[in-house]
Amino acid sequence: MAGTAPKIVVVGGGPVGITVAHALTRAGIDFVLLESRPSIVMAAGASLVMSQIGLRALSQFGVLPAIEKVSSPLSMCKRFDHEGRTIGDAKLFTYLHENHGCASRIITRRSLMQVLFDALPAEAQSKLLPNKKMLSLEKTEDGVVVKCTDGSSYEGTLVIGADGAYSAVRKHMATMNGQQDTPAEQQQQDDKELPYLTTYRCFWMRFPRLPGITPGDMTESHGPQATTQATRRPPRRYSDDDQAAFVAKWGHLPLNENPNHQNRDGLNVLTLGEAYTHNIQTGFINLEEGVVADWSRGGRAVLVGDAAHKFTPSTGAGCNNGIVDVVVLVNKLHKIFSKASTSANIAEDELAAAFREYQDARFDVVTLECSFSSRATNNASWGTSFAKFMDLYVLSTDFILRLFLSWAARETALTPVFDFIEGEDKIVGKYPWLHKIPVPQAQKIV
Template sequence: MSAAPQRVIIVGGGPTGMTAAHALTRAGIDFVLLEGRHEIALDAGCNLVLSSMGMRALGQLGLLPALKKVSSPVTKFQRLDHKGRDIGDTMFFTYIQQSHGYYPRVFSRYNLMQVFYDNLPAEVRSKTLANKKVSDIRSTEHGVVVECADGTSYEGCMVIGADGAYSVVRKYMRELALKDEQRANTEAFVNEEKPFLTTYRCFWIRFPVLPGLKVGDAFETHGPNMATQFFVGEDSAVVGIYERLDEPTRDPRRCTVVDEKPFVEKWGNLPLTKGTTLTIAEAYAQKMDAGFINLEEGVVKHWSWGGRMVLAGDAAHKFTPSTGAGCNEGIIDIVVLANHLRRAFSSGAPSPDKLNAAFKEYQDARYELATFGCKLAGNTTAAATWPNAIYKFLDLRVFSSKMIQKFFINQGVATTAQTPVFDYIEGEEEIVGKVPWVHAIPSRTQIV
């Protein structure tokens, strides 16, 4: 059998996979991206907030001007309880702006994905293939063969699994690790079959920007067993309603349209904003689109297998949405991974050992931060849904204090300031605040 092409196969065309497509293009590494849905940019899902960390990395890829056009800055969360009482605003976004010089920005997922797609060079766009649901992955002597449900197959030297919380790449990594007889201690490389625990489900509703709502407005409703996060975007408003399940589960129930009515009957009266009388039921009555998502949480133990497959984004770590971190962290995964891959591919097709070393350095750089981010997000969702008197007290009396908010943001800003950059893409620093970035965007002469 001849050697597999020196090509990376990216499975999944979400934000992580599309960041990888841009990053590999800039690194001069050949790739093909396989996306199971019928289009890369689909009007599916919730709004997303990208922070200075994610925006800076996408800025290095040349996407900042296009991203700014389709997003709006968010300055604060206006918070209320289930009875509509003001429980104090959180000013995290403003404090982030004061430190990094940039307000986080809210996007519809559709607009974000469209920017990713439209800004790929035309000759590269043809390497991002929709309608390619990956159904099998085989490791061969020379590389990997990825089979799709439509009968096509693709050969490469490695796979990036950017295929979300129910990753098939992770599933095949596990099967291969279980079969691998050559390793002395097979157990040490085998991931759990169901690494994520689901404590909450989310029902999201997209509806028009109704009178009384302003683009960039953000609200949260907190209270027992249910909290909302509501963003008013450029072209629509989207609320995510996070409901605590009776029991946490590793086998979350798939909810469908028949579950919507009882859900809205249960929570419909709850208010969504300060200054208007808008309720969940009224938002639902005006819906352009809606759906359920499970909010899995967890960090996968082994992010790669055999120098052939590596995970990134939600496939590797899954957070609740409350801190708006999942997509940002997936982008930074790719920054770190792409830096290592560029070095590994610099002198031709890398051996599995070379790739294995690159994957290990990548996971070592990312694992602890992902674990911390996962816990922080879970605790933030718990605080908003008041599972007990302690969380309720923290939410109402502690997190409403501007001094405490500043304290937390200062800790976060110090960590964010250390975010790595693509070390092979020159550019200007466009996001500048009073806290300097530890790793500067390189100039042409600094790139080796």
């Protein structure tokens, strides 16, 4: 590696991995991305709510118009109890729009991946390699070697693990020096491999637009032990029998209003069981939660997205925060790589320091967001009497929701942007962003 141009190996081509590909392309840093699935763009995974922090970062790649074409804006969150009785709508998305200058948008994972893939230059697209499952990670004198299950191997100055909750990079980075672990280190290693706790399970499904579903609304049902979220628009995996048993138990839960369908209490609602009979795709997964303690190993391996932190989906924050990880990390890498012509010019210590700064910048933010998400799931599934009280009488109060979102807006306004990508800040709301998108040189007033 020493005399060769610096290069980064990215493992994982999900929404966060492909964001890394865009950011490195813009930063002029060479890379290769290894994805275990047979294709980068696939109909896999639940739909995603893209929030203002994720959309603003992606807007810097010029993809916002394309995202808007294949996604729907959200405005109202309608809420029901398990019997289908309304428990008050929440203007969550309206206030988020006002505060930060654009609507949250619901998009299928496939559409998001397609937009991001299409927006990459052809040369960058050719660096995204499907059917490449990482098997091992070794440290060399001046970089890393990633080996794949098909026998191929890829050298780089460092590896970025964007390979999700069960990250192979996270598993291998602790021992990548090839040293034999002591029992204590082995225990630490086991904890690193499974750093997330699971309290909830999630059954998700995509189904066609059935009567009663209003574009732009999200509906939720809240009640003991279970909650649903529906919008228009895994991994211990569970079997088809597990899914069928789940639907048999919870099929009565309301997903939305439906003039053509009555539930067991005679209310006009679309139930989970009814929607299941129309489903296009389903999944049944554990909802892991947590924040990994160490996001990097020396200056050779670093984690982003679900590999570093995992939230329940209730607040739609996991992917969006993964995208912001990429912003912070690649801003730092850009500074280091732009002054180095060969791998030998990049000191491991400098990279290690950058990785620590990256984690320091993100750790408290994602820990807070992770706990919000967990509490949101607990409140919606009425995990305790207090949670039920909060859900029914406190958080549904418009005044309190607005107050809470104003408080959160001040934190959101601190979210960074790519500091090396110039452009126009099209997303501007009531709370001004602390970090502005750099103005193109030509437009600067001298």
